[in-house]
Amino acid sequence: MPTPIPTRRDATVEPVSDNEADLSSQPGGRDLMKVPLVAKIMRSRWYPGILQVPVAAIFGLVAYQLLAGPATAQRNAGTALMWVLWWPVLPITFVVVGRLWCAVCPFGAISDVVQKWVGVNRPVPRFLKRYGLWIIDAQFLAITWSDHVWGIVESPWGSGVLLLLLTTGVIISGAFFQKRTFCRYLCFLGGLCSNYSRSSVVGLRADTSICATCTAKAACFNGTPTQAGCPMFNFPRTMDTSANCTLCSNCIKACPNDAIQLTTRKPMSELWFLGKPKVEESFLAMAIMGIVLIQNITMLTVWQDLLSWIERTIGITSYPVIFTVAFVVAVSIPVALLALAARIAAASNLETTLMNFARFGYALIPLDIAAHVAHNLFHLLAEGSLVFSTVASLFGAAPVSAATALASPSTILSLQLLVLALGVAGSAYTIRRISHRRYGSAARRRSTTVPFMVLLGVLSVLNVYLFLLPMAHRM
Ligand code: SF4
Numbered sequence: 001m002p003t004p005i006p007t008r009r010d011a012t013v014e015p016v017s018d019n020e021a022d023l024s025s026q027p028g029g030r031d032l033m034k035v036p037l038v039a040k041i042m043r044s045r046w047y048p049g050i051l052q053v054p055v056a057a058i059f060g061l062v063a064y065q066l067l068a069g070p071a072t073a074q075r076n077a078g079t080a081l082m083w084v085l086w087w088p089v090l091p092i093t094f095v096v097v098g099r100l101w102c103a104v105c106p107f108g109a110i111s112d113v114v115q116k117w118v119g120v121n122r123p124v125p126r127f128l129k130r131y132g133l134w135i136i137d138a139q140f141l142a143i144t145w146s147d148h149v150w151g152i153v154e155s156p157w158g159s160g161v162l163l164l165l166l167t168t169g170v171i172i173s174g175a176f177f178q179k180r181t182f183c184r185y186l187c188f189l190g191g192l193c194s195n196y197s198r199s200s201v202v203g204l205r206a207d208t209s210i211c212a213t214c215t216a217k218a219a220c221f222n223g224t225p226t227q228a229g230c231p232m233f234n235f236p237r238t239m240d241t242s243a244n245c246t247l248c249s250n251c252i253k254a255c256p257n258d259a260i261q262l263t264t265r266k267p268m269s270e271l272w273f274l275g276k277p278k279v280e281e282s283f284l285a286m287a288i289m290g291i292v293l294i295q296n297i298t299m300l301t302v303w304q305d306l307l308s309w310i311e312r313t314i315g316i317t318s319y320p321v322i323f324t325v326a327f328v329v330a331v332s333i334p335v336a337l338l339a340l341a342a343r344i345a346a347a348s349n350l351e352t353t354l355m356n357f358a359r360f361g362y363a364l365i366p367l368d369i370a371a372h373v374a375h376n377l378f379h380l381l382a383e384g385s386l387v388f389s390t391v392a393s394l395f396g397a398a399p400v401s402a403a404t405a406l407a408s409p410s411t412i413l414s415l416q417l418l419v420l421a422l423g424v425a426g427s428a429y430t431i432r433r434i435s436h437r438r439y440g441s442a443a444r445r446r447s448t449t450v451p452f453m454v455l456l457g458v459l460s461v462l463n464v465y466l467f468l469l470p471m472a473h474r475m
Pocket residue numbers: 206210211212214215216217218219220221236237254255256257258259260
């Protein structure tokens with residue numbers, strides 16, 4: 001059965017609640033397809049395959065090390081490459097090149113191969129289209145919970161099992177469903193990628209004036225006899241977000257009219273122009289904020305005192321139960337605070353609490369990214385030497401028993417606070433831009449902006465406070 005093409009209605013800006021509001025769409029910057037080198041790379045038949053090969057080789061090494069290498073995390077190259085290098089660097093790439101990681105991700109490649117060999121290409125089930133993001137939200141929370149209860153990061157075997165589970169999901173999805181169903185609707189990492197990629201400084205869109213006269217039967221979406229169409233179910237003609245675009249360049253190669261543009265844009269600007277905000281995406285943004293909070297809290301030296309306090313308060317000694325209490329509270333705080341701000345704003349801006357929750361959750365993505373990157377800076381700079389020592393040990397060097405910091409604690413803290421400051425500024429500016437775009441009257445803008453700015457202030461202070469406390473190494 002052919003995949004239905006997303007309609008223009010799916011991507012149009014919904015009616016605004018104020019006649020004077022700004023309905024303009026996101027302006028494009030410089031079209032990088034006019035840069036000969038970029039155009040040559042994007043049109044090359046070797047792209048993105050030439051990047052997939054080394055990534056797949058490193059993935060194989062990581063998987064082998066996790067499952068068959070040293071049992072201690074400090075000596076395992078797989079653990080160091082995965083959790084000390086790849087995971088901290090990944091969010092930074094989203095801001096620069098959007099979801100490009102997904103174009104070279106080995107899971108996507110596995111899905112493509114399975115599909116080619118044994119795929120039955122069934123359409124994406126309706127419930128996945130409808131609830132896929134909630135499934136991703138649940139996975140994200142479940143994996144973080146499992147990490148702390150079963151020690152996935154500290155256990156090479158645990159990380160290996162996580163990779164095996166993901167691989168199994170990818171194989172099943174590739175065998176049964178069309179295109180990259182797993183990447184679009186099921187991958188927890190894809191959920192993170194899609195949220196963060198909205199902040200990227202490049203965006204792929206079609207020139208709709210060219211598309212309006214196109215007779216190529218949506219070649220960008222469907223493909224041609226020699227070129228596959230969009231694997232992520234995007235129709236560039238109506239696409240208004242980079243959330244699901246991996247910059248794989250299939251559409252560029254398939255379009256006979258050279259209508260696809262790769263434009264530069266202001267970081268985060270997509271967040272200001274979102275036409276159809278989704279509650280589940282805003283929920284994910286808040287859940288990630290909660291996850292960063294709990295990740296920070298569990299690395300603090302006061303964590304053991306907090307566990308003891310919860311144990312005394314609820315009278316249960318089981319660690320999974322105690323951690324679950326702390327986890328639920330930490331994740332609930334940002335979600336509840338956003339709901340409260342949305343409720344206050346809804347009282348005066350003529351939109352529902354749910355719509356305010358959905359719309360302004362995106363405004364906190366810059367702070368989300370900043371808190372995530374700042375947290376990971378600790379792993380990268382305080383534990384980064386493990387990448388060198390564990391990889392060197394594969395070539396015969398003597399293993400080390402503990403990480404040596406690549407920067408002093410004060411340098412790491414300064415960088416963390418700088419990144420947080422950028423995130424706070426980005427979120428504050430985004431709140432202001434969304435308000436100004438949606439609401440025409442100054443009073444409505446003010447009554448909408450104030451509660452979300454207060455929320456941003458509370459979350460910022462909470463993050464800064466946690467980063468100021470001494471952290472312990474996880475590895
Ligand atoms: S991007 Fe190209 S193939 Fe797709 S609708 Fe526009 S002109 Fe047609």
